[in-house]
Amino acid sequence: MPLGNGRLGMTPDGGLTNEKIVLNDITLWSGSEQDANNYEAHKSLPAIRKLILEGKNDEAQALVNRDFVCKGPGSGGAQWGKYQTLGALDIHYDHKGGDAVIATPEDYKRELSLDSAIAGCSYTLNQVKYKREYFCSFDDDVNIIKISADKPGMINCRISISRPEKFAVKTEGGQLQMSGQLDNGTDGKGMQYLARVIVKLKEGNLSSDQNSLIVKDADELIIYVSAATDFRGFAFKEKTQQSLSSAIKKSYETQKNRHVVNFSKLFNRLSIDLGSGEAEERPTDSRLAAFYEHSESDPGMAALFFQYGRYLSISSTRVGLLPPNLQGLWAKEINTPWNGDYHLDVNVQMNHWPVEVTNLSELNLPLADLVKGLVKPGERTAKAYYNAEGWIAHVITNVWGFTEPGESASWGAANAGSGWLCNNLWEHYAFSMDRKYLKEIYPVLKGSALFYKSAQVKDPKTGWMLTSPSVSPENTFYLPSGKTASISMGPTIDNQIIRELFNNVITASTILGIDAEFRKELENRLKLVPPAGVISKDGRIREWIEDYKETDPRHRHISHLYGLYPASLITPTRTPALAGAARKTLEVRGDDGPSWTIAYKLLFWARLQDGNRAFKLFKELLKPTLRLDINYGAGGGVYPNMLSAGPPFQIDGNFGATAGLAEMLIQSHDGFIDLLPALPDAWKAYGNVKGLKARGNFTVNMNWKDGRITGYRISSTTAKKVKVKVNGEIREIISEKS
Template sequence: MKLKCLSFILLFLAGCNMPDVKTGKSLSYHFDAPAKIWEETFPLGNGRLGLMPDGGVETENIVLNEISMWSGSKQDTDNPQAYYSLAQIRRLLFEGRNDEAQELMYNTFVCKGEGSGQGQGANVPYGSYQLLGNFVLDYDYQDAADSISAYRRELNLDNAIATASFKKGKVNYGREVFTSFADDLGVIRLTADADRALNFSFGMNRPEHYQVTADGNDLLMQGQLPDGVDTLEMKGLRYASRVRVLLPKGGTVTPGDSMISVHNASEAILLVSMATDYFDKDPDGKVASLLANAEKKDYASLKKAHVAAYRSLFGRVELDLGRSSREDLPMDERLAAFNEDHNDPSLGALYFQFGRYLLISSTRVGLLPPNLQGLWCNTINTPWNGDYHLNINLQMNHWPAEVTNLSELHLPLVEWTKKQVASGERTAKAYYNARGWVTHILGNVWEFTAPGEHPSWGATNTSAAWLCEHLYMHYLYTLDKEYLKEVYPVLKGASLFFVDMLVEDPRNKYLVTAPTTSPENGYKLPNGHTAHICAGSTMDNQIVRELFTNTIEAAGILGIDSDFAGELSAKRARLMPTTIGQDGRIMEWLEPYEETEPHHRHVSHLYGLYPGNEISMEQTPELAEAARKSLIARGDKSTGWSMAWKINFWARLHDGDHAYKLLADLLRPCVDRKTNMTNGGGTYPNLFCAHPPFQIDGNFGGCAGIAEMLVQSQTGRIELLPALPSAWKSGSFKGLKVRGGGEVSAKWSEGQLTEAGLKALVTDTFRIKLPANSANMSIKINQKSVSLPVVDGMLVVDLQAGDQLGLMF
């Protein structure tokens, strides 16, 4: 897509004749009992640290997380012998002996060492993301036999605060918990409406590698994680957590050896400070400094500053899809009801905003991107090491960033990507004797770029190119040339790798990636064997074509590297185009192989439909129809993140009802309310997405899919309500963004667009696809009525930065 087309960026803001979005009740969900499983607890986070309270009455456990809490260490993972087998692997692939090529790769073309530990990397150099610990409160009630009534715990997305309240005997107890966006620590407030009725003790623990001591009236937990190299001595990351209790209305504090007790209070403020030495070489000093600053403030000031800082991000977007009679149900009951009857429009709006809440809560400028679980985990060996899987999962985590007006939350991924380049250059040389940089499926905080330990999934080599799509996407939404100058060398390096790595397939004369995969999917060979390794795949071609196109465009914008751009253009022309097979579907490989799993969770050959823009209803209708047939053959129900991806596919195909059907599948309650057993992909009671187990990418993919149903701009024009489902007959939104630096708002009734608004953040020409009911449309720019030509259903308007456009239909 040409930049000139992409710069049609419009912001439809309230203020441009747009009414406020009325969402009615606050955005929140609740339960009427304490959490029985971790997946019922509330996720709180400020991008660096996280708390997950379970709301227990007698004993409450709050899981503590810190975004950099990783075991492992940097290591040399490149196999120096790998390149010597590359020519033979390619020869076998070109002779159709793919199974033999794969077997050779098992022995030679893998990382050096133990790799990810087969997903159990806590004690190998690859490492694992881990919980920091558990904060445990034991409550002592004056009459333990008193009954509990009026129990309610709630997560409010408007202010990022979790609350719990209940009555025990004659005393009302209340709790508020938040992770401060302003003061960078956890804050817990405990109250009782009877004098001296608050009595409790608290401690900290984790499964291993920790020591807890009382330091005055503070409780301190410290430790060091294994680096995976020295198994006899802890030499890895150091961490610390310090808790301080404040009693504004009196009471006593009694320290013990490894716990603190509080007696005869009616209010207690607990400040929880955590840090590792990943970013701060003195974690003990860091936690102490944060506490010293926070304890100078009263609770009201801490809360006010937190809410203001959080809302500066969360408050940018509003969405109203209608009210529902089920809004007062506990979330587990509401999900169960939705599974039986999908008529609950406000649940879709809540889920959308929950996705934005999770992104705001799990990453922060200057820190790390969200991992497979955001920043929330409750184990040492987090599933799949809680790492950065690069064949879709880390990328999906960032699909909502631009369109839902959280553009700066893309930057941690940008910075993480830049840090992979040096290691990726060494890997490119070792395995492919290529210039530039490459990374494969596995990513961690230790710059691991080699292939994984098993070629069937670990040999995907287009991950760096996919990451570069995000680097360029951030530019398309911001048009920040200084930023583009900064990231252009990363795009160029990724392109340079493929300039060297692509090789001609003698069977068809196309340039192909060899060896490679279509991520994690296998196919049947004529000899009956199953293989994963191949020469070229449709996804590879789509991603490399996109990378070359973006790099060419970036070079043109910056006025540099014209010769290199010409070389990329010539290489791009020799890639196999996305091809329709005899069965009418998009071919997944360069040859018409039969997939071993027809309903495989990865749908990689449709990358060009989403998140790419190679396939569209307007510009490539035949490919769009083939993509539709491919999706039907693949099926709807799958793992959680796969269903989220399919929401976006169907939205791009302008089929809102099918996209909504996938959203309903994604929201299927996957935990049996009686046994607490998980069954298949869907949604946990606390709205976490189930792969299973929990993977946060499904939440982010679902959030992005809802936005995709409401606005699209990937074809160089803005289209409002391109995939509106019949379930959302009337509604409104404000603050969604489109490519080129704009923000859009809209209102509709009975499925028809009635009002729209736009603010241009850059001076440019903007294009809007108008709905069929636009014959009597009125137009205002900066509140003044104007007349503009409409050509072929397209409104074209020149705006200066800051201009506001309003449309009435």
Template sequence: MKNYFYGFLLIVLPFTLCATKTTENALVLQYPSPAEIWEATLPLGNGRIGMMPDGGIDSEHIVLNDITMWSGSEDTEALHPEAIHYLPEIRKLLLEGKNLEAQNMMYQHFHCGGKGSAFGQAKDTPYGCFQMLGDLHIRYSYPNNDPVNNYRRTLSLNEAVAYTCFQKGNTKYAREYFASFADDILIIRLTSNKKKGINFELTLSRPERATISVKNNVLQMEGQLNDGFNTDKGVRYLTKVQIINKGGTLLSDDSSISLDKADEAIIFISTSTDMLDKNYRVSVDKLLAKAGETPYKRLKKTHINSYHTKFDRVELNLGKQNNDLFTDERLKDFQQSNDPSFAALYFQFGRYLMISGTRENSLPLNLQGLWANTVQTPWNGDYHLNINVQMNYWPAEVCNLSELHKPLLHFTQSLVSSGAATAKTFYGAEGWVAHVITNPWHFTAPAEHASWGATNTGGAWLCQHLWDHYAFTQDNVYLQTIYPTLKGAADFFLSNMIEEPTHGWMVTAPSSSPENAFYLPGSKVPVYVCMGPTIDVEIIRELFDNVLKAAEILDIRDKTVEKIKVAKPKLPPLQISSKGYLQEWLYDYEEVDPHHRHVSHLYALYPSNRISPYKTPQLAEAARKTLERRGDGGTGWSRAWKISFWARLHDGNRAYKLVKNLLQPAIDKKTSMSGQGGGTYPNLFCAHPPFQIDGNFGGTAGIAEMLIQSQDGYIELLPALPDNWATGSFKGLCVRGGGEVNAHWKNKQVTSITIKSHANHTFKIKIPSYARTIKLNKKKFSEQKEYISLPMKKGDIAVIVIDSFSH
């Protein structure tokens, strides 16, 4: 192995960084002590692999992750051929208003075969479970028992590097951690300002299905996860840990490696599975060898440079970052203080998590993104299609990470074959369908319990993401590739909807409004199963519209297009209850829980755009009353969704109130859950509870929605700006049509806008009412304009300067 002299400057740099104040604009999470719980550790990842160090002093625990650590396999029992025999009777009962009887029949007969998701406990079933990779433990020894001083644990969002620094007596210790974007390996560097100051023992473990060994001072862990059938087809994994030391003595036994009296150590962790890489063993060795032959300075520099290509596209300035306070203190103080920059930090943390948690050619972000600390992850860490995986990708386009949308887009298309079998087996229908839950093994059947598993618009909701990627990129070649998937989703509903008896509307049956129940008139028995819930109507109408638009752009004329034109007018309208709120069901049932966390019937407000204060003011007012009725509480992701709802209603202060609700501390001083659900953990992970990452992404998307909107055919700047974000700027947010926008504002009034076009497109910009004059590329317009249109070619840049009456 080659030896490199890393240089004195490199050794002292971490101490300098930890000992001095962070620059005022740095985006950092920082803490004065080691993490006591996993939800306080710092997440690192490169979209494929990750780690979460706790920064312990005497003993450090680092949880390791791989996005492909999935148990299970294709569930050959999921298709339940007997279910379809009961479908006619279920529909007959629904048409007669006998929902409870229809529900009971579904509970018995209309569900997947086998165990399904085993009610969230599926690690040893065919459905499977996303799991942690393993635990890395580092046990340090020090020459004396001096007390610890000047401890700081930091995650730099600007670098995607974490640091732990502290002092014992006159000796300073520093650690650096990153998941290399350039070299695809996990790296930990340990340094001290004293010669022979690095002493530790390193072990690797996993709660189950792991074999540990050491060969040539390389620690190895390997195993195979359960495929659910107890055969030899489960996912195999291999992890290797190697230490490159400067000075000292490297020792090992059967299950650990240790280093004694070294000046410096670099720990490399190389890991992979055979899910997406059949040559995973070769890959692990190649990555490990390449990293070991590369100077640390170059490893860190290329990692940061690679990360910057995505992270630096967007900036948000809401004021100077208050880096005099630790992050857990800022989180608590945010409830009472005016700290706009903390919202900007949280916004960028969401972008950091997306960049770190997913990559173009891998699996989508799951319920926990990339990070888990158990082998039985909550809810199997799977993909929930009734909002959760979709929310994970809400920031992708608007926050300038369009290529990171691709894992979900590719995954959606991969469900078509399974979804077609499900459509035929359960409904005798054409096209393809996916219900509420899915996994890497393409599970698309109704789940094991109809109360939550019967919703059949999960796949159609995913199709909204297929269309959104086109709307933001204007890529006609891409549109051609997704048209069959959109068409197939529409074919399912065209061949499966039935006519309800009161108005002759075409509706889904059976279905449900995700996880919410209602009472039938004169009854107090909760019922979930229904015909044509509002969310189904909204998703299907949007799907039909998108198929028609895609067909027009691509000049396609087929039977599906003609059928849509006939069926679309027969879809139920959005209905307003006699009490003024938007109806959640086809009939104005009484909800079992008026404050339910799901607000699915407002899908048309966000993420869709059929409800708009400008285009449909009555429906917008009904949506407002719906939100008032639901309240501002809920789980973490529910609070995040409500930010975007209020942003679409142009109520910035109410949207900001939901930002604060989302950021309520979820842990009290005794590290127990405080309050009822929701909130944010010390490391800024979102609490469902437990941890669920969708709230982080929903929060980031919601803040973007407060700053810029483009869903109504024009660009609107600061549509929901709260009072305490009166002055600020952003760079690099994206709009439909293929545009990238920068903006500055003062006293809540836009002063300048820059638009760069990434496609040939005519952008329509809403000019605020306070504008006295505008300058477009230095050309002055004094007449009042509500909108201006900018025909732009790819690469064009337009600058608009606004002089307001108050300036």
């Protein structure tokens, strides 16, 4: 059961005699800042571009692999680092009555309350009812576990803490401590961390040995865990003690109530009801299995998964800290899959797609802060590789500000990362209309636009200005010779990102009343940027500037539909031909893939306003699985706790699906607010949603019956005109003042 308060994470497994509670801190990273730029790379740029123009992409790729990648091992190196588990709290329970009885507990139950962010575990053993409660406090920023029994003196346990490497444990003054220092990839003296554990007993006795706290004959036990790192110079030793001292002074009920109040301020902004059924009484694992077979009988599952995604967003990031990584904050390993880092060719962006529309706007700000930190290193990378102005980030980054290309041309040379991040930054403005925020991010947007403008080259065949070299993320094509390559010029995603970014910078400079000359330069350059999409001979949207044949028609990335989502360059209303080509592109790609891919396809079909096809993808996403192997092809699904399976666990599937479900209910990218644009048959009977957000900082409530809106309310901080599409009719109204 994943718990978190945006900084600390806790995942209890509910073990009966031995319980393992995985602990996390969103800031715990190995590695360190590095400069892996090849400052000679730009000298190879003319030769690379010449080979691409000559159709010798494979030879160009060989040059890119030699000169146009990062220095050193890149993401495979110790200096790159990894997001790592903090460790685990292990509780060994000594239930009176003997192990033979322990094998058959009665009424065993585990639960997670999404609206209070509290997990529970209860069972009866030897006529004693035991109860555990867990939460990561949104009050004093500590993890809290309460263990109780309905008979006195029945709590007996040993509490210890550990991690797989680089740790030391001691007990001091009744406090259990674990400390250590991670590898920075240079001298070994990387990030430091400290975890402190103290307990509060009702009756009973507390003792300790060298590395454990021992509780005997207690009526009730409360465990407090405080942890922190020295990330960004944080005074972790002092702060961990202060947090514990503050928490232990309060009664458990006070701490719990304050936690719920603070969490609810975010969670309760939005409510959703899509109908109910008998399936809601089932345990989640059997409910998931039933939903996959008979989804029509459980309309409430979509509402549950939607709110679970919002819960995970609130729990895995916090203003002033870091955005959720590939695992959110719930990593259980030292060697976290894909380093638990930030992938910039869809994944970190997908993690943030639901936050604006689901009324959690401020949770976009940690990503904005991360992107601001990429500007300076990105300027060095732009000069080193492209001799260009502005800043660039490629495919992967970490908390240390890595912007260099990856270590392999086939994926590492993608230009899309920085421009795609700017879409997330812009969306926060589009939804919030926060002019002060726009002023803050304008230099970031301008710097990215400056890079693309500076780095584009002219295609002699079309006259278009294109990126070169670049790749369509992680995909490969056949050359006429039969050879394969990834390196090309002007892949469709780059052209779409540049078109969107230039337009956003033009809009921002107009709103802010600055940079008129640069605005004019972008307006002129836009005339030479390729259109949002070019339709190939087979009716699909081309992925590359040439009509190459892809080596894998069902490839997990569908980057050339960026213009459909998250951008709004392709819509059924304004560009029906491109929307039709996007539909055919999706048909050829198929419906399977890792969970994040399925979630992205769900979003595409929602934007194409095909609710039933989007719902089919949602059903595929919720396919039960226990697979843990690293998967790049078909697969996907969710684990019994509804965390998304790549496999292995990768949280973007949860977040992407949440955004997709919202997109089925409301869209606001096409010049008006569209209510129920992609309503599937499964939700037509009845529905009620309060608190969705639309661009322009509108809050939307609505209810429907038999597929038709029966009531709606649109409000904003000031009453203003807005266009709304209701039951197929576009009308202009004045929003209510909220």
